[in-house]
Amino acid sequence: MNKPTFRIRTKEENKLIMDTMEADFGSNVLVAFKEYDFWIKEGKVKEVFTVPKESSDLITKISILEPYSAGIPIGSILSNSFHLEIEGAYMISNYTSKKITVKTVQFLYGKPIFKENITKYEEDFDKNDQIIVIGENKLFYGVGRAEISSRELSSLEENTIVIKGSRKKPLDVGWYLRGGS
Amino acid sequence: MSLQKEYDVFELGSKLGYLPYMIDRFIEMLGECETKELIKFNETTLPQSIRLNSLRNSFENSERLLKKKGIQLEKNTEFPESRTITKSPHPIGATPEYLNGFYILQGKNSIYPPRILDPQEGELIGDFAAAPGGKTSHLAQLMNNKGIIIGLEISANRCRSLKSNLSRMGVENTAVFKMDARNAKDFNLQFDKILLDAPCSGSGIIINDPTRKKSKSLKDILHYHDYQVSLLTTALNVLKTNGELVYCTCSLEPEENELVISDILKKVDVKLSEIEVKGKPGITKFLDMDLEKNLTKTRRLYPHETNGEGFFIAKLVKNYE
Numbered sequence: 137m138n139k140p141t142f143r144i145r146t147k148e149e150n151k152l153i154m155d156t157m158e159a160d161f162g163s164n165v166l167v168a169f170k171e172y173d174f175w176i177k178e179g180k181v182k183e184v185f186t187v188p189k190e191s192s193d194l195i196t197k198i199s200i201l202e203p204y205s206a207g208i209p210i211g212s213i214l215s216n217s218f219h220l221e222i223e224g225a226y227m228i229s230n231y232t233s234k235k236i237t238v239k240t241v242q243f244l245y246g247k248p249i250f251k252e253n254i255t256k257y258e259e260d261f262d263k264n265d266q267i268i269v270i271g272e273n274k275l276f277y278g279v280g281r282a283e284i285s286s287r288e289l290s291s292l293e294e295n296t297i298v299i300k301g302s303r304k305k306p307l308d309v310g311w312y313l314r315g316g317s
Numbered sequence: 318m319s320l321q322k323e324y325d326v327f328e329l330g331s332k333l334g335y336l337p338y339m340i341d342r343f344i345e346m347l348g349e350c351e352t353k354e355l356i357k358f359n360e361t362t363l364p365q366s367i368r369l370n371s372l373r374n375s376f377e378n379s380e381r382l383l384k385k386k387g388i389q390l391e392k393n394t395e396f397p398e399s400r401t402i403t404k405s406p407h408p409i410g411a412t413p414e415y416l417n418g419f420y421i422l423q424g425k426n427s428i429y430p431p432r433i434l435d436p437q438e439g440e441l442i443g444d445f446a447a448a449p450g451g452k453t454s455h456l457a458q459l460m461n462n463k464g465i466i467i468g469l470e471i472s473a474n475r476c477r478s479l480k481s482n483l484s485r486m487g488v489e490n491t492a493v494f495k496m497d498a499r500n501a502k503d504f505n506l507q508f509d510k511i512l513l514d515a516p517c518s519g520s521g522i523i524i525n526d527p528t529r530k531k532s533k534s535l536k537d538i539l540h541y542h543d544y545q546v547s548l549l550t551t552a553l554n555v556l557k558t559n560g561e562l563v564y565c566t567c568s569l570e571p572e573e574n575e576l577v578i579s580d581i582l583k584k585v586d587v588k589l590s591e592i593e594v595k596g597k598p599g600i601t602k603f604l605d606m607d608l609e610k611n612l613t614k615t616r617r618l619y620p621h622e623t624n625g626e627g628f629f630i631a632k633l634v635k636n637y638e
Binding site for chain 1: 382385411413414416417441462463464465470476480481483484485487488489490491492493494495496503504505506
C-alpha cells in the first residue's frame with residue numbers, strides 16, 4: 137500500500153512546528169493552534185495545514201480518500217526546518233509583538249521594506265528574526281526575515297533594506313495575485 | 318452596434334452573434350419581446366458586487382475601510398453580507414483588504430444558493446462542484462467555520478484556485494478532495510445538506526462571457542444534462558433522509574434545469590421545496606413537453622430581470638423513510 141501523501145503530523149513534526157513558532161514569535165502564539173491538528177501534505181516540500189479537531193477526526197475516519205487540502209495551509213517543512221507562510225503568520229499576528237508597521241504597499245509586490253518605510257516596531261528585533269509585517273489601517277501584509285537588527289536602524293542610511301521581499305514564496309498576501317491561484 | 322434601431326428578434330440575435338438555435342429557445346421560454354430585452358441586456362455590463370466576509374472582519378469595519386479608499390457601496394436589502402460597488406477608484410480585486418480576505422468578488426445572484434441551503438454550525442455539508450470557492454467560502458461563513466464542509470472538485474487546476482481562495486478567506490472547516498463527485502459514495506458518509514452548483518453550459522452568464530453565444534451546441538447541452546442527472550443522483554444517494562439539497566446552474570436551458578429535476582423526481586424519492594427568491598417560476602412546458610406542475614417551485618433568475626447573472630435554483634428534500 138502506498139504511503140499516504142496527506143497525513144496527520146508525526147510527534148517530531150508537531151514539536152518542530154511548535155518549537156519554531158515559539159522561538160520566533162514567543163509562547164503566546166501557540167494559543168492560536170490550540171483547537172487544531174497539524175496535517176502534512178507530502179511533496180517536494182512538506183506542506184503544513186492546520187485543521188480544526190472536528191474536521192481532523194472526520195478526515196482520519198475517511199482515510200480511504202486523501203484530501204487535496206484541508207483547513208488552512210500555514211507553512212512548509214523543508215530540510216527539517218519549518219517555514220511559516222502567509223496564513224500561518226496571519227493566524228499568529230494577534231498573539232505576537234514581533235511586528236513592524238509600514239507605510240508602503242511595495243511589500244505586497246514581493247519588494248523589500250526599506251528603513252524609511254517603517255513607521256513603528258512593537259518589539260526590538262535581531263538580524264534574521266522573523267517579523268510580521270502590518271500595513272496602514274492595521275492590515276496584515278505578510279511575514280519576512282530581518283536583514284538588520286532594530287538597534288541598527290537609527291544609524292543606517294535611507295534605502296537600507298530591513299526586510300527582503302520574495303516574489304516566489306508565499307510570504308505576503310500579494311502572492312494571492314502573483315501566483316496563489 | 319446601435320441597439321436603438323428596432324430589429325426583428327432573429328436579425329438582432331444574428332447581429333449580436335448568437336447561434337440561431339439559441340434565439341429559438343429563448344423565444345420558446347420568454348417570447349419575442351422579452352428575448353429582445355434579454356439579448357440587449359447581455360450587451361451591457363453588470364455592476365460589480367462583493368460579499369463581505371465575517372470570517373475575517375466585521376461588515377462594519379470592512380465597509381469603513383473600503384469607504385476610506387473612496388469605494389462606494391450599496392447595501393443589498395435581502396442579505397447583510399452583499400454589497401454592490403457603485404464607484405471605485407481602485408481595481409476592486411487587488412486592494413489590501415481584498416488580499417486580507419475581507420471580501421470576495423461574487424455575482425449578486427450567486428449569493429442565493431448558499432443562503433437557500435442555509436447551512437448550520439455543526440452540520441456536515443457537501444459542496445459537489447466547489448471551485449473556485451465563492452459559494453464554499455460563503456457556506457463556511459454562514460456556519461461560522463463550525464461543522465464540516467467536504468468540497469469536491471474534479472480539476473487539479475481548479476483545486477488550486479479553490480485552495481487559494483479558501484485560504485485567503487480564512488475558511489478552516491473545509492476539506493477539499495480532487496475527485497469526480499459521482500464517486501462521492503466512496504466517502505461512506507451521509508451529508509446533512511449538499512450544494513450542487515453543477516457544471517453547465519453557462520447561457521445565463523453570456524453577459525460575462527460573450528463567447529457562449531457561439532461556443533455550445535444543442536448536443537453539448539444534452540451532454541451536460543446527462544452529467545447533471547448523474548451528479549444529482551449520486552448527491553441524493555449520499556444525502557441523509559430529510560436532508561436538503563440545493564441544485565443550481567448558471568444556464569438558462571431547460572435541459573440543464575427543469576428537465577434534470579424532472580428526471581430525478583421520476584426516479585428518486587425526493588420532493589421539491591418552496592424557495593423564497595424573486596424570479597420566474599420554473600418552466601412546465603417546453604417544446605412538445607409537459608413537465609410536472611410542481612416545477613414551478615424552482616426559480617429562474619434572468620439577467621435582464623434581476624440585473625445579475627442568470628441562474629436556475631431548485632431545492633430538494635430527500636424523503637426516503
